[in-house]
Amino acid sequence: MKDVKVECQRLMDWQELAKGCLIQEAATSRHFKTGDWRSLRPVWDSEACIQCLFCWITCPDTSIKVEDGKVVGIDYEFCKGCGICAEICPPKASAIKMVREEK
Amino acid sequence: MKILAKTGNEAMAYAMKQINPDVVAAYPITPATEVVQIFSNYVADGEVDTEFVAVESEHSALSACCGASAAGARVMTSTASQGLALMHEILYIAAGNHLPIVIALVNRSLSAPINIHCDHSDTMGSREAGWMQLYCANSQEAYDSIPIALKIAEACGVPAIVSTDAFIISHCMDRLEVLEDDEVQKFIGEYNPKYFALDLENPKTYGPLDLQDYFFEHKRSQIDAFSKVLSTYNKVAKEYEKLSGRYYPAVEEYKTDGADVAIFTAGSTADTAKEVVDELREQGRKVGLVRMRMWRPLPVEEIKAALGKFKAVAVMDRSDTMADFGGPVFLETRGILYDLDKKPIITDYVYGLGGRNVEIADIVRVYDEISEIAKTGKVKKLVTYLGVRGEE
Numbered sequence: 001m002k003d004v005k006v007e008c009q010r011l012m013d014w015q016e017l018a019k020g021c022l023i024q025e026a027a028t029s030r031h032f033k034t035g036d037w038r039s040l041r042p043v044w045d046s047e048a049c050i051q052c053l054f055c056w057i058t059c060p061d062t063s064i065k066v067e068d069g070k071v072v073g074i075d076y077e078f079c080k081g082c083g084i085c086a087e088i089c090p091p092k093a094s095a096i097k098m099v100r101e102e103k
Numbered sequence: 104m105k106i107l108a109k110t111g112n113e114a115m116a117y118a119m120k121q122i123n124p125d126v127v128a129a130y131p132i133t134p135a136t137e138v139v140q141i142f143s144n145y146v147a148d149g150e151v152d153t154e155f156v157a158v159e160s161e162h163s164a165l166s167a168c169c170g171a172s173a174a175g176a177r178v179m180t181s182t183a184s185q186g187l188a189l190m191h192e193i194l195y196i197a198a199g200n201h202l203p204i205v206i207a208l209v210n211r212s213l214s215a216p217i218n219i220h221c222d223h224s225d226t227m228g229s230r231e232a233g234w235m236q237l238y239c240a241n242s243q244e245a246y247d248s249i250p251i252a253l254k255i256a257e258a259c260g261v262p263a264i265v266s267t268d269a270f271i272i273s274h275c276m277d278r279l280e281v282l283e284d285d286e287v288q289k290f291i292g293e294y295n296p297k298y299f300a301l302d303l304e305n306p307k308t309y310g311p312l313d314l315q316d317y318f319f320e321h322k323r324s325q326i327d328a329f330s331k332v333l334s335t336y337n338k339v340a341k342e343y344e345k346l347s348g349r350y351y352p353a354v355e356e357y358k359t360d361g362a363d364v365a366i367f368t369a370g371s372t373a374d375t376a377k378e379v380v381d382e383l384r385e386q387g388r389k390v391g392l393v394r395m396r397m398w399r400p401l402p403v404e405e406i407k408a409a410l411g412k413f414k415a416v417a418v419m420d421r422s423d424t425m426a427d428f429g430g431p432v433f434l435e436t437r438g439i440l441y442d443l444d445k446k447p448i449i450t451d452y453v454y455g456l457g458g459r460n461v462e463i464a465d466i467v468r469v470y471d472e473i474s475e476i477a478k479t480g481k482v483k484k485l486v487t488y489l490g491v492r493g494e495e
């Protein structure tokens with residue numbers, strides 16, 4: 001899948017739009033960052049992580065970043081702060097802590 | 104040319120057979136049941152290649168139609184009255200997504216009280232949904248209007264309703280001239296939508312959330328698609344005339360030359376009124392008839408040109424707006440005529456609700472009253488309920 005460069009777009013006039021709000025390319029949700037209304041932020045501890053990938057498989061927003069089969073961090077541009085990853089993380093690891101989001 | 108004897112429902116089903124749509128999803132409802140029942144026989148007998156989807160309600164019927172149409176199929180269905188009311192939510196979804204579905208509809212009153220006979224309250228109640236609307240005066244016109252509507256719908260990305268009057272047209276046997284199947288096929292052409300959901304090479308999203316920043320623009324572009332329907336209609340109707348010899352203008356004038364007054368009405372009543380006009384003309388009365396065939400989009404200029412020349416016009420509305428100000432055709436016609444410097448006095452006759460028969464005498468009375476108005480310039484009653492007991 002091609003990576004789409006995100007740019008801040010000018011709002012288009014009605015004449016420029018595809019009929020019926022048709023979206024003509026795939027994976028456009030990448031353009032639309034939805035992680036900015038989180039109140040709790042998951043913080044991942046790479047040292048404590050045992051790489052069980054439970055968090056990755058249960059995150060409802062595919063926001064656990066994985067490279068070469070290993071967790072490498074959290075995608076805060078999409079993470080909603082639901083806390084499922086922290087909840088599912090095995091107690092002996094407890095590698096994800098939820099902290100209050102401060103802006 | 105083949106001549107058959109068919110009812111309105113049979114005529115519409117026959118037109119659907121000749122179109123041979125990819126998908127028909129439908130649910131039966133009186134008095135339109137026969138349309139899909141007959142069509143399902145064509146499917147069972149292998150006379151069409153259509154995928155027939157039997158569903159559990161009209162809401163589902165039109166939803167299935169939307170899915171199929173978005174996928175790129177040529178899609179039709181049929182319904183009436185409560186069925187159209189149950190489709191109401193999906194009417195907007197089809198139109199907003201520019202899905203050119205065609206409904207072969209039979210106009211029937213809406214409950215309550217429950218009734219199965221003709222009036223126009225079902226389609227009039229859906230006139231803001233974004234569907235082209237054609238009201239037919241007889242079976243021949245209904246048969247001819249189905250391929251015409253389909254061609255316009257697909258060209259403009261606007262869905263369409265073709266309607267007949269319950270029982271008066273839907274169940275009455277009439278003489279029908281039909282085209283050959285291949286003539287119909289050639290006329291409608293192949294359907295090749297520019298965008299379709301089953302295009303696996305170019306995946307697309309249909310019907311996404313559209314909030315404050317774009318919803319209004321998309322609605323504006325929908326209205327723009329609608330603004331091209333009338334000119335497309337005029338072209339397609341001419342093309343159909345070449346093929347069949349039958350021409351249906353969006354607004355039809357009948358013996359309006361030299362007339363002082365006219366009735367403006369739709370559906371089978373217009374055909375009855377023509378008989379009355381013939382009789383009154385023989386007596387030397389200056390009366391004419393204008394028939395409303397297309398009511399969405401509104402053929403504004405055609406209506407101005409047709410009605411602007413009279414001294415008095417009576418609209419005959421087969422539904423009411425419950426605005427205590429008459430029927431929808433009356434209200435919108437008044438709006439259209441407002442800009443004219445010289446305009447006719449216009450009054451409304453709401454008639455025929457729930458299939459109440461409209462007699463020759465009723466129509467003569469309307470002509471008498473508007474002739475009086477034309478003479479005196481005085482309107483005694485703006486809105487009259489014609490043929491209801493307890494009213495003058």
Ligand code: SF4
Pocket residue numbers: 042058059060061062063064074078079080081082083084085086
């Ligand atoms: S907090 Fe929720 S959304 Fe964010 S990474 Fe964890 S599971 Fe995913």
Ligand code: SF4
Pocket residue numbers: 044048049050051052053054055056071085088089090093094095096
């Ligand atoms: S659930 Fe916890 S231990 Fe397992 S991969 Fe995720 S962060 Fe690491």
